[in-house]
Amino acid sequence: MTHPLKHSGLAPAPGLEGLVVAQTALSEVDGQKGELILRGRRIEELAGTMPFEHAVGHLWTDLVPISQGDLQTTFAKARMLAMAAVPAMSEAPRELDIYERMRLGICALPVDLELTSAERICGAIPVILAAAARLENGEQPVAPDPHLATAEDLLRMLSGTRPEASAVAALDRYLVTILDHGLNASTFTARVIASTGADMKDAITGAMGALKGPLHGGAPGPVLDMIDAIGTPERAADWIANELREGRRLMGFGHRVYRTRDPRADVLKAGLALLPQDNPKLRSAEAIERAALNALAIAKPDRRLDTNVEFYTAVLLNAIGIDRQLFTPLFATGRAPGWCAHVIEQQKTGRLIRPSSEYIGPMPG
Incomplete structure (x- = not known):
């Protein structure tokens, strides 16, 4: 669309760099100071000091009412429900890679009206990741243990054995560190999809597509x-x-x-x-x-x-024994709660994200 941009006097911004396109209460990235703030707390105050579920609860303050009153319990229930998606992942064509099989698993998640869509998806992704990884290796998926927290159960489902406490603490630290990071490419993708009125699954699988690129989550x-x-x-x-x-x-x-x-x-x-x-x-x-x-x-x-x-x-x-082919899938596991929070924020605005472009092609003679 040419005319609104031309008439507004705005210059094109390649990559949208420097443009503010949303307001958020979730995270502040200060590139000059080297500072990351999540809901009023520096990342150094969160990562390494609390488990993944507690950090997600902090990020979701005033956005997601925790159905069970405790995110560890809620995510455990979501993991158990996620096993219903494993048959669809098992029956998928062999040529699908781990990440593609994960997106299929998210689409196949059953509905549970006791859990919000954010809880269902974020709680389920560890099961879907572990199942996809084991299927890739010709192994049977391991069922979740509802008595464990997310990081420990994820490592157990990947390896089939109970992990060391140091590995669990390291994974918790990592998942919290990547929870949210401003309006990066995948988060912006999730917000654009949410702005169209599409549902949470659509937004999260779209964000995963953006994350897969080597300039974002593949490094x-x-x-x-x-x-x-x-x-x-x-x-x-x-x-x-x-x-x-x-x-x-x-x-x-x-x-x-x-x-x-x-x-x-x-x-x-x-x-x-x-x-x-x-x-x-x-x-x-x-x-x-x-x-x-x-x-x-x-x-x-x-x-x-x-x-x-x-x-x-x-x-x-x-x-801690994570194969490099799982780095991007694991990134998606830690970032999913941030994506979901941004989707909810965007849905509250009720406004379609529709930027303009500057036409530089030929004009009719």
């Missing part, structure tokens, strides 16, 4: 590829210098919003100290990070590129 896996390629910390400086000379991007460094260090990186890095220190990637991560930051400061002195959440996401999840 932590390549961080491990980089660490594998470097090998020992002694090779880091030369390897990184060569990558920069060839004009290639260092995965896990730089961010579209942050002009300083991503606060989530420090939250996850702190969690590494609480894990067993026998993982070689864990031991070499800090040395690689130092080499990368030194090289980037020299190569790009006019632009600060610091560590982002993807770097220590990769190291932390690898240290």
